[in-house]
Amino acid sequence: MTAKDVFNPQALLAIYRHAANAYPEECCGFVFVDARVHCGRNIQNQLHKSSPDIYRRSAANGYTFAVADTVLLNRSLQSDNPVSVIYHSHPDVGAYFSREDEDKALFGGQPIYPVSYLVVDVRSGEVVGAKLFEWDGESFVCSRDFPALCEDH
Numbered sequence: 001m002t003a004k005d006v007f008n009p010q011a012l013l014a015i016y017r018h019a020a021n022a023y024p025e026e027c028c029g030f031v032f033v034d035a036r037v038h039c040g041r042n043i044q045n046q047l048h049k050s051s052p053d054i055y056r057r058s059a060a061n062g063y064t065f066a067v068a069d070t071v072l073l074n075r076s077l078q079s080d081n082p083v084s085v086i087y088h089s090h091p092d093v094g095a096y097f098s099r100e101d102e103d104k105a106l107f108g109g110q111p112i113y114p115v116s117y118l119v120v121d122v123r124s125g126e127v128v129g130a131k132l133f134e135w136d137g138e139s140f141v142c143s144r145d146f147p148a149l150c151e152d153h
């Protein structure tokens, strides 16, 4: 599988649409090496509803992939078209890599998946940009900054 630009305009637009449609909740999904976007299902609200003491966050400020998404992600890593980017959105708080995001991405201080993380900045239902975060060996640092996209070209 030849690596394409996983952030080509079509892929980015698909991610942005997912983020805008999910507002005021967080969306989550991933992008494969061939630039195909998989819109995941954020089950954070169900978790929060059934066990609010354990899952204190709702989908307004948290995300958890559905089991089917996690299976797909894990299987892809053994295939010739692995997931290369995991994305989620931040409604109205800005595209930063939060403490929770870091906890979710790490196990024992090391990244769980060999992927980078895209955080989409949604304000009042409109995507205003996105930031990519990559592991530099010690922490997640912002390596790319994407602007808002115009839908009509």
Ligand SMILES: [Zn+2]
Binding pocket: 088, 089, 090, 098, 101, 119
């Ligand atoms: Zn986050």
